[in-house]
Amino acid sequence: MSKVLDIFRFRRKRTLLHELDPRAKFAMLVALSAASLALSDGVSLAVLLVVEVVLLAVAKALREWARSLTGLSTLLILIFVLNYLTLPADRLFTATAMTLRFLCLTTAFSIFFLTTTADELAAALEASGVPRDYSMMFTMSLRFVPSLARDMQTVVDALRSRGLELEKGGLRERLRNYTYLLVPLIVFELKRSLMVAEALEARGFGAVKKVEPYIELTFKAKDYVVVITSALALLAVAWVLLSGTYSEFVAWLRGIFPRV
Amino acid sequence: MALVDLRHVRFRYAGSDSYALNDVSLSAERGEFILLVGPSGCGKSTLLRVLNGLVPHFYEGEFEGEAKVAGLDVRSTPTHVLARHVGMVFQDPENQLFLSSVEREIAFGLENLGLPRSEVRRRVREVLKEFNLESIKEKAPYELSGGQQQKVAIASVMALEPEILALDEPTANLDPLSALEVLTLVNRLVKEKSVLAFVVEHRLEIALRFATRMIVMLDGRVAADGGPREVLLKAGKVVGYPPVTLAHVLLKRKGLVGDGVPLTCEELAEEVIAKWAMRYS
Amino acid sequence: MGDAILVEDVHFSYEGVPALRGVSLTIRTGEVLAIMGENGAGKTTLVKHFIGLLKPERGRVLVFGTDTRDASVAQLARRVGLVFQNPDHQLFAESVEGEVLFTLKNMGYPPDKARAICDSILKLFELDRYKDRSPYSLSIGERKRLAIAAVVSYNPDILVLDEPTAGQDFFNKSKISKLIFKLRMQGKGVVIVTHDVEFAAQVADRVVLMAEGRVIREGGAKDVLTDAEALRRARLMLPQIPATAAILEAEGVSLPSKPLLPGTLYLELLELLDHRWSERE
Numbered sequence: 001m002s003k004v005l006d007i008f009r010f011r012r013k014r015t016l017l018h019e020l021d022p023r024a025k026f027a028m029l030v031a032l033s034a035a036s037l038a039l040s041d042g043v044s045l046a047v048l049l050v051v052e053v054v055l056l057a058v059a060k061a062l063r064e065w066a067r068s069l070t071g072l073s074t075l076l077i078l079i080f081v082l083n084y085l086t087l088p089a090d091r092l093f094t095a096t097a098m099t100l101r102f103l104c105l106t107t108a109f110s111i112f113f114l115t116t117t118a119d120e121l122a123a124a125l126e127a128s129g130v131p132r133d134y135s136m137m138f139t140m141s142l143r144f145v146p147s148l149a150r151d152m153q154t155v156v157d158a159l160r161s162r163g164l165e166l167e168k169g170g171l172r173e174r175l176r177n178y179t180y181l182l183v184p185l186i187v188f189e190l191k192r193s194l195m196v197a198e199a200l201e202a203r204g205f206g207a208v209k210k211v212e213p214y215i216e217l218t219f220k221a222k223d224y225v226v227v228i229t230s231a232l233a234l235l236a237v238a239w240v241l242l243s244g245t246y247s248e249f250v251a252w253l254r255g256i257f258p259r260v
Numbered sequence: 261m262a263l264v265d266l267r268h269v270r271f272r273y274a275g276s277d278s279y280a281l282n283d284v285s286l287s288a289e290r291g292e293f294i295l296l297v298g299p300s301g302c303g304k305s306t307l308l309r310v311l312n313g314l315v316p317h318f319y320e321g322e323f324e325g326e327a328k329v330a331g332l333d334v335r336s337t338p339t340h341v342l343a344r345h346v347g348m349v350f351q352d353p354e355n356q357l358f359l360s361s362v363e364r365e366i367a368f369g370l371e372n373l374g375l376p377r378s379e380v381r382r383r384v385r386e387v388l389k390e391f392n393l394e395s396i397k398e399k400a401p402y403e404l405s406g407g408q409q410q411k412v413a414i415a416s417v418m419a420l421e422p423e424i425l426a427l428d429e430p431t432a433n434l435d436p437l438s439a440l441e442v443l444t445l446v447n448r449l450v451k452e453k454s455v456l457a458f459v460v461e462h463r464l465e466i467a468l469r470f471a472t473r474m475i476v477m478l479d480g481r482v483a484a485d486g487g488p489r490e491v492l493l494k495a496g497k498v499v500g501y502p503p504v505t506l507a508h509v510l511l512k513r514k515g516l517v518g519d520g521v522p523l524t525c526e527e528l529a530e531e532v533i534a535k536w537a538m539r540y541s
Numbered sequence: 542m543g544d545a546i547l548v549e550d551v552h553f554s555y556e557g558v559p560a561l562r563g564v565s566l567t568i569r570t571g572e573v574l575a576i577m578g579e580n581g582a583g584k585t586t587l588v589k590h591f592i593g594l595l596k597p598e599r600g601r602v603l604v605f606g607t608d609t610r611d612a613s614v615a616q617l618a619r620r621v622g623l624v625f626q627n628p629d630h631q632l633f634a635e636s637v638e639g640e641v642l643f644t645l646k647n648m649g650y651p652p653d654k655a656r657a658i659c660d661s662i663l664k665l666f667e668l669d670r671y672k673d674r675s676p677y678s679l680s681i682g683e684r685k686r687l688a689i690a691a692v693v694s695y696n697p698d699i700l701v702l703d704e705p706t707a708g709q710d711f712f713n714k715s716k717i718s719k720l721i722f723k724l725r726m727q728g729k730g731v732v733i734v735t736h737d738v739e740f741a742a743q744v745a746d747r748v749v750l751m752a753e754g755r756v757i758r759e760g761g762a763k764d765v766l767t768d769a770e771a772l773r774r775a776r777l778m779l780p781q782i783p784a785t786a787a788i789l790e791a792e793g794v795s796l797p798s799k800p801l802l803p804g805t806l807y808l809e810l811l812e813l814l815d816h817r818w819s820e821r822e
Contacts, residue, residue: 013307054576117360146402151630157594158631160614161623162691163647167613180633187677192355199356201318202348203417207340207373214367214384216377299710300682353709406580432708435736436778462710465739465781500711503739503781507803516814525781529788533808536794541619 005053017059017115022124024223024230025112031230031237036101038237041250042093046098052107061114065107076103085178093257118143123215132211140196148189155184261331262287263423263456264311269325271306271315274505280306282480283325290423290454293447293470295461295488297499298477304460307477308426311458312346313339330423347417351429352408357401357416362393365401365416373420383419389445391415391445407438411445418449425449425457429465439466446470465502468492468523489521545570545699545730546591546621550600553586560586562754563600567633570698570730573721574743575762577734578751582732585626586632587751588701591732592617605698614741619648622697626704628684629677637679637687638672641694648695658694666690667716689720699730706737718744740768742780742801750775765797782806 016027032052039045056062076099083095118139125135157182160166166177200206240246264287271281280303288294298302309315313334316323327334330345350356357364366387370380388394393415401409410430417425425446431439447470449455461467468474472489476484476499483498484491492505501509504522508531511517517535522528546568553561554797568574568591589595590602593609602609604617625631633675634640638659645655662814663669666686669680676687685705692697693700702721721731721744735741741762748765750758750772758771765771767783779787782800789796796813800806 036510055395060262083660119360119364133536140358147354153625154630157589157614158625159595159633161592161618161625162631162644163615163618163632163649163695165613165615184630184632187632188627191629196358198314198318199348199350199358201314201339202312202343202346202350203369204340204343204372204420207372209342211371211374212380214371214377214380215366299712301680429708435578435776436738437579437776440778462708498711500714501801503742504785507782507785507806510803510807513811514811525785525788526786528781529792530822532712532785532789533792533794 006024011096013060015059015115017055017111019222020226021217021219021223022116022120023128023217024219024226025116026124027230029108029112031233032111033105034234034237036104036108038240039101040097041253042096042100043253045097048104049100049107052104052111055111056107056114059111059115061111064114065110069108072103072106090254090257093254113142120217123213123217127214127217132209133206136200136205144192144196147192151188152181152185153179155188158184168223175246261328263290263330264288265326265327265328266310269310269323269327271310271321271323273306273321273435276321279480280321281310284477284480284482285325286303286475286482286485288456288458288473290456291450291472293450293457293459293472295459295464295467295471295474296477297461297464297474298483299498302477303480304477305428306480308348308428308458308460310334311342311426312348313342314348343369343422344373344420345422346424346426347414347420347422348432349410349413349417349424349428351432352377353401353406353413353433356413357409357541360400361398362401362404362412363388363397365412366393366419369416369420387415387419390419405438407433410434410438410442412444414445414449423454423456424456427457427459429460429462431461431463436466439463443467443470464492464500465504468502488523492523495519543570544568546603547603548587548590548600549602551587551590551597551602552599553590553595555586560754561590561597564751564754564756565600566749566756566759568699568730568732570631571725571728571744572719573725573731573733573744574749575733575735575745576751577736577738577741577748578777579736582751582775583754584751585703585742588623588703588732591701592621592809594623595622612791615647618697619695620697621701622692622695623701624689624692624703624705626707628681628688629690631691632676632684634666635675637668637676640687641691644691645695650695651778662690662694672674682709684712685709686716689717693720693724697729699732700724701732701734703734705733706735706740714740736777738766738772738777738780742782750777752776763799763801766801 032063036045039048080099081104083098084091087094105112111253121142122135122139125138162186164177164180166174235240267285269281270279271286272279275441283304284307285295296307300303309319310327311329316335317339323335329342332342334342357365359368363384367380367384370383370443388397391411393412395403396408401412404412427446431442434442443466446457446459450457459467468488471488473486474488476491476495478498484495492501496505502523508517508522508528517531520531521529544558544567548564548566551561563764564587578584586595590597590609591604593612593614596610605620609617632640634643641659641662642655645658650658663672668683668687668690679687682740689702705717718740724731733744745762747760748762749756750765752775757774758765758768766780769779769787772779780801782802786796786800786806796809799811800809
């Protein structure tokens with residue numbers, strides 16, 4: 001489970017993507033997500049995925065992404081199977097498309113989070129007008145995701161060492177066993193947030209409403225390039241949705257796909 | 261007027277039946293290294309939090325008595341103002357270092373005050389140099405060892421140049437050598453900058469050598485307050501004697517050592533050698 | 542006394558980073574073993590192998606003859622009880638007594654037997670007056686005792702305690718050491734993972750020092766805890782009494798054996814000084 005959360009954890013490296021202004025990366029994220037949602041056939045989505053993999057390569061983050069795929073695989077299979085079983089026609093076509101769409105979306109987000117620190121994100125939010133309280137809340141949650149994953153693992157270990165067989169038993173029994181996780185985990189994380197709040201207070205957070213952030217965000221040439229490209233991509237997505245050309249393409253594709 | 265002045269302070273957390281602080285009076289000045297000890301639940305953590313106003317502003321409850329820190333009345337001064345005078349360091353580095361680099365951590369408190377960026381940058385450079393953190397300034401806190409993390413925490417609060425440093429079991433999760441390094445740093449700040457340090461600690465065998473004063477709390481009251489040696493003799497049964505002090509107590513019964521109360525190995529060894537030399541001169 | 546856990550050349554890595562690089566070790570019943578070293582040396586990783594929470598990449602771990610790869614964690618846990626460092630990770634029930642009953646139920650005890658054991662265990666750990674209260678309403682020391690009580694209740698042959706004294710006050714530390722002595726007398730094996738050298742000096746029979754995933758020294762407590770060089774390599778300090786003895790030695794006062802505890806130092810000095818005094822006469 002913790003492997004899945006890995007794709008959202010920042011890794012410090014010196015790559016083009018790491019050095020972009022977080023707002024430019026956000027524009028890129030919006031464009032990639034919009035494309036993932038607008039496209040509805042397996043072929044286009046596969047192309048989109050290839051584009052994203054190229055970006056991951058530029059960010060030197062392929063290994064982290066690949067490692068997390070093993071964790072995501074259950075979810076991916078679930079999506080494929082559910083679609084396949086519940087659709088009236090064209091099951092293979094739609095199931096592949098839905099699975100790829102999910103993968104494109106999560107990969108788009110992981111490109112963003114793997115190359116942006118929580119602080120940069122906070123700075124970007126504040127520069128866009130989000131009040132400091134909210135941006136801090138957001139980045140704190142992000143920052144503690146790996147801690148949460150680790151605590152979860154510890155509580156699971158503790159449960160198992162008290163003789164609870166978490167892997168055995170029917171679905172109902174297993175679900176009930178996993179609920180034992182909840183109380184210690186919730187209490188632990190509540191205590192943690194209390195301690196963090198104390199520390200924030202003790203360091204004067206909230207003394208002044210508008211602060212001058214330590215991280216200075218300035219747009220450089222490459223950031224403009226990324227934003228413009230993203231804007232163009234968004235326009236393309238709009239065209240895809242509004243014009244008839246794409247729907248014709250999808251219909252044609254459906255035709256040549258095995259009608260399973 | 262004393263830097264810290266508490267008179268007949270009583271505090272009960274909201275929803276609690278008992279008083280966490282039950283008539284506590286004490287005063288403290290710059291340049292003191294005060295060791296605050298007592299069994300768990302005695303009120304030492306609560307007392308520490310009165311210093312920067314977390315009690316009663318963050319932790320609600322009934323507060324009685326007078327509490328003045330750096331001339332400010334704790335009850336009516338918000339924590340972010342008191343934070344300029346009291347730097348607080350907590351036990352768990354993970355929950356008090358939450359930014360992506362050491363440099364950012366040190367800037368955080370200054371940033372919160374609304375200082376202009378250039379001023380913040382300048383102070384950060386000074387602090388990095390003073391605390392020898394330049395080589396790790398870009399590292400994320402989770403990449404550092406426990407001892408380094410606590411040093412960064414101390415540097416981050418010292419960036420605001422407070423007169424008082426309050427530490428709540430800062431070495432609980434550290435190995436002995438790191439614990440010694442952290443407390444040595446605190447001692448240096450006390451000696452060189454005349455900081456007033458309040459340190460809550462259980463590991464007396466490491467912390468006692470630095471203390472200029474020891475306060476023992478029991479059930480919300482101050483049970484003993486004075487020089488570490490006299491207080492240790494008085495309250496050793498409750499807080500535990502460090503091994504060398506215990507050895508001394510045993511040897512004294514047979515008249516094998518003098519009247520001092522050793523807090524370190526060197527002191528105990530000196531006492532034994534003095535007696536030894538006396539017998540064979 | 543017999544061999545309970547055999548660790549044979551175990552290698553383990555976390556995401557490609559080696560945590561254990563060929564560790565071999567024997568845990569015996571009727572003995573108290575301290576596994577010591579700085580944070581990150583691999584101590585907790587190692588003890589997780591004892592009940593199969595982690596399986597070795599190379600080498601193997603035999604628990605009472607069973608390879609940990611051939612049994613489930615719950616099965617291994619029946620004979621090896623593990624108490625984690627932070628009690629808040631391991632309190633699952635709504636009441637103190639529920640906590641003990643939960644463990645006993647998982648370990649296969651019938652309800653009436655479980656109730657009897659629960660009552661006597663809570664009394665032993667002085668938690669019986671809290672039996673209907675929520676575990677989270679207890680103080681940190683009491684929660685720690687409860688976690689230990691729940692694990693001791695089902696009578697495992699080996700008890701592993703991860704940092705039992707971290708952040709604990711003197712009163713609780715004494716209780717824990719008394720418990721360890723009692724368990725050893727009953728023929729159980731106790732493993733404590735700790736960097737508290739003074740506590741190890743009090744309770745351990747044997748000590749294993751770890752650094753960077755390897756065992757760097759192993760032997761009787763008296764030999765290892767007086768080995769300044771080995772302790773330094775493990776980022777630990779000499780306990781106070783051996784450190785004092787070392788200073789005395791350097792000043793020409795030679796003690797017949799290597800004392801670890803105040804009582805031993807006292808007796809040896811007594812003998813030495815009285816003996817030489819009467820010699821003179």
